[in-house]
Amino acid sequence: MADADLVVLGAGAAGLAAAHFAGEAARGEGLRILLLDGAKKPGAKILVSGGGRCNVTNERVTADDFFGGPPTIVRKVLRSFDERRTRAWMAELGVRLKLEPTGKYFPESDKARTVLDALLRGVESTGAILRTGARATGIERTGDEFAVALQDGSRIVARRLIVATGGLSLPKSGSDGWGLAAARRLGHTIRPTTPALSPLVLKPGRTLAGRFADFSGITIDARLALHGPTGKPLYAWTDSTLFTHFGLSGPTPLNMSRHLLQARADDPSGGWRVTFGHPDFPAPADAEEWLRREADRNGKRLVSSALSSIFPERLAQAYAGTDGRLAEMDRARRRELATAIAALEIDVVSDRGYSFAETTAGGVDLREIDVRTMESRVAPGLHLCGEMLDVDGRIGGFNFQWAWATGYLAGRGAARALAP
Numbered sequence: 033m034a035d036a037d038l039v040v041l042g043a044g045a046a047g048l049a050a051a052h053f054a055g056e057a058a059r060g061e062g063l064r065i066l067l068l069d070g071a072k073k074p075g076a077k078i079l080v081s082g083g084g085r086c087n088v089t090n091e092r093v094t095a096d097d098f099f100g101g102p103p104t105i106v107r108k109v110l111r112s113f114d115e116r117r118t119r120a121w122m123a124e125l126g127v128r129l130k131l132e133p134t135g136k137y138f139p140e141s142d143k144a145r146t147v148l149d150a151l152l153r154g155v156e157s158t159g160a161i162l163r164t165g166a167r168a169t170g171i172e173r174t175g176d177e178f179a180v181a182l183q184d185g186s187r188i189v190a191r192r193l194i195v196a197t198g199g200l201s202l203p204k205s206g207s208d209g210w211g212l213a214a215a216r217r218l219g220h221t222i223r224p225t226t227p228a229l230s231p232l233v234l235k236p237g238r239t240l241a242g243r244f245a246d247f248s249g250i251t252i253d254a255r256l257a258l259h260g261p262t263g264k265p266l267y268a269w270t271d272s273t274l275f276t277h278f279g280l281s282g283p284t285p286l287n288m289s290r291h292l293l294q295a296r297a298d299d300p301s302g303g304w305r306v307t308f309g310h311p312d313f314p315a316p317a318d319a320e321e322w323l324r325r326e327a328d329r330n331g332k333r334l335v336s337s338a339l340s341s342i343f344p345e346r347l348a349q350a351y352a353g354t355d356g357r358l359a360e361m362d363r364a365r366r367r368e369l370a371t372a373i374a375a376l377e378i379d380v381v382s383d384r385g386y387s388f389a390e391t392t393a394g395g396v397d398l399r400e401i402d403v404r405t406m407e408s409r410v411a412p413g414l415h416l417c418g419e420m421l422d423v424d425g426r427i428g429g430f431n432f433q434w435a436w437a438t439g440y441l442a443g444r445g446a447a448r449a450l451a452p
């Protein structure tokens with residue numbers, strides 16, 4: 033006889049949602065639901081999320097906010113449990129949310145702990161049992177059941193299994209890709225993984241593009257664009273950008289990272305280029321036109337002074353270089369400066385790796401999942417949810433929305449399949 037009807041592996045955002053909704057769907061049916069986590073204290077990633085405030089969801093969530101698996105499948109998942117459902121669920125759990133001007137929802141307390149505690153209480157209220165310090169080391173199919181081997185040498189047999197062990201981001205939280213390897217062994221295809229929402233490391237040097245460390249601490253709105261071998265921009269994003277001692281951080285570089293890293297993983301010799309530009313000037317010609325107008329208006333003005341109307345002082349000085357009067361700039365210099373303003377080519381050496389990434393791009397192929405219940409088409413009885421799937425969202429609460437939605441579908445789906 034099985035030790036549990038349902039085992040949920042991983043008590044992060046997706047696993048907590050799965051255990052809660054499984055418990056709710058099975059209320060009164062006497063199902064034994066066990067939630068296991070390898071960490072001594074669950075929810076490490078929830079606690080550090082959103083700068084310790086936990087950006088729970090967004091005002092508007094669409095399939096366009098996600099990358100990886102087919103948008104039609106992502107859309108189906110999001111429709112089953114949308115941002116309104118998340119807000120209603122949080123209210124049921126006693127978490128009051130507030131909407132910020134950026135469209136992000138945070139707990140009114142500004143504390144991620146409020147969200148984690150409410151989730152843990154929610155799971156407990158359904159009768160599901162949480163066991164921490166229970167790291168899984170193997171999953172084996174035994175007939176219709178699953179045997180989960182634990183690090184302490186024990187084994188738990190379950191009639192159904194939900195794996196919600198996360199991807200590879202923030203490995204010190206306990207999410208080190210173990211679940212991806214386990215899913216592969218059970219027959220799943222794993223789409224190539226790279227960090228996503230990771231800061232970008234630039235090559236230092238004496239040129240303008242190499243001097244990022246001089247501007248460390250400055251935050252500006254900037255446009256980053258990824259160009260393919262033909263030079264055409266494949267992806268562009270405009271938002272706030274922070275210069276750091278190693279390169280660039282903040283929403284724009286974080287959102288860009290997965291596109292560059294996945295492109296490089298697909299084709300390392302693809303000639304990928306990244307440009308950094310001021311958001312008011314979509315193309316160098318626009319910046320050139322602006323410089324010309326500024327020169328016509330007041331030719332005696334210093335170039336650095338004109339630039340300080342669009343850049344912080346330190347950047348304006350660096351862009352101006354040796355400086356001089358606007359009227360004295362010849363055509364070649366104006367064109368060169370205009371290109372730097374609108375599309376400065378930057379040399380991205382790497383990202384900062386999984387230790388600094390907020391999520392994982394790539395993962396279990398969505399086409400192998402029945403997204404009505406998140407049940408595996410490859411290993412019936414197994415459900416998968418959260419970051420381990422081949423879907424990653426942009427900054428703004430989208431990754432949690434994915435974790436809640438897929439956790440809901442997996443939990444409810446597994447409980448209904450077990451119902452007598």
Ligand SMILES: Cc1cc2nc3c(=O)[nH]c(=O)nc-3n(C[C@H](O)[C@H](O)[C@H](O)COP(=O)(O)OP(=O)(O)OC[C@H]3O[C@@H](n4cnc5c(N)ncnc54)[C@H](O)[C@@H]3O)c2cc1C
Nearest residue numbers: 042044045046070081082087168198206418419429431432
């Ligand atoms: C610094 C940071 C800030 C973030 N901020 C936000 C934000 O504000 N908004 C947002 O939407 N997203 C944010 N994210 C992303 C978000 O945290 C993740 O998308 C989400 O936590 C994924 O949930 P998950 O449950 O799939 O995986 P995880 O949260 O990684 O949970 C997986 C769980 O499984 C456990 N586990 C792993 N392996 C095993 C094993 N072998 N046996 C047993 N247990 C195991 C782990 O201990 C962990 O508890 C942030 C991420 C980081 C790193």
